[in-house]
């Protein structure tokens with residue numbers, strides 16, 4: 001922070017967090033992971049290569065990446081006892097509740113290696129979480145379907161394995177569809193980090209108390225669950241489905257949003273930082289057209305989404321409030337075309353965001369300068385008062 005203008009210095013002094021991981025310029029629509037543009041990463045990288053970049057700060061060499069992928073592949077199995085954990089939950093359990101509880105429970109198998117100040121343990125838990133979160137997610141999905149859990153297949157890549165765990169079954173071979181693999185790889189990369197969003201700030205805050213990595217990530221999953229944050233991708237699909245099923249015109253729905261009828265919002269629109277456009281939304285929209293065309297899927301919900309975007313971008317109400325599509329607006333249509341039920345969408349967001357959460361946890365929890373998090377407060381309550389006599 002040397003050589004900053006007085007204004008910037010003032011900002012730095014009040015900024016609650018300093019980080020070297022992700023840079024966002026909300027007005028210019030810029031998003032960079034460790035200096036690399038999201039557009040380059042989405043088009044050229046893989047989920048695990050970008051995860052390495054976020055966590056270690058540099059792109060991995062070929063051998064570093066190969067070793068990282070292999071390590072993760074070899075840690076995908078869950079302890080058999082943990083599988084019975086799922087049987088205690090109703091099949092109607094929301095996958096995000098299953099995910100946060102299972103991640104918390106996961107730490108009980110590693111009580112001897114949770115020390116946040118032990119570098120080897122931090123490495124082990126980084127690999128354990130990256131390897132096991134997708135398996136837990138797939139088990140939550142299978143449980144909701146009443147289908148048997150599959151074991152990971154180490155002959156497959158990270159994304160291929162995840163798709164097979166979700167859509168394969170014991171009775172027949174599972175055919176890998178490269179369209180789904182490439183689209184999911186890109187979507188996961190687009191979600192890997194996003195600076196100090198609510199769930200990442202939660203992970204950093206919990207990690208600042210020297211709570212272990214699993215407890216911190218479980219807290220982040222719960223923060224992401226909220227419909228104003230990661231839960232928005234599921235809420236967008238519910239909104240599109242309701243417009244479709246009710247036969248209500250897009251214009252009528254937009255009017256209801258503008259009149260704030262029953263608190264209705266245009267889900268998937270707006271952002272705390274992006275006030276022109278969310279660069280990820282543009283890339284997701286590109287993928288939506290490609291994936292649905294490649295899969296030969298014609299989904300009226302995509303048409304409704306495009307109509308909604310067009311109507312909002314031409315409407316003074318949204319322009320004035322700088323409301324544009326965010327990363328969640330089009331993702332649900334793609335996930336649905338892939339075969340994921342809407343309730344699993346935010347779980348996919350969590351798998352995407354995991355490398356960013358881990359990178360931020362490591363940046364904060366392993367930095368000796370980190371103090372326990374304690375957001376500042378402006379007290380606006382009553383001044384000192386005497387106790388009423390005789391009470």
Ligand code: SDX
Nearest residue numbers: 194197228229230232265266267268269270271272321326
């Ligand atoms: C994510 O922070 C991150 O980086 C998050 C994320 C990440 O990668 O981690 O990008 C992921 O969470 C994306 C956001 C997903 N959420 C949604 O799509 C839910 C719908 N969006 C809104 O709830 C809202 O836009 C927020 C919460 C995302 C941002 O809210 P802001 O910037 O604090 O805006 P605000 O609530 O102060 O609203 C300003 C005005 C208000 O109108 P007025 O009171 O001035 O009349 O805009 C209106 C709001 O009513 N408004 C909306 C709206 N969002 C804001 N009106 C209709 N629809 C919306 N979506």
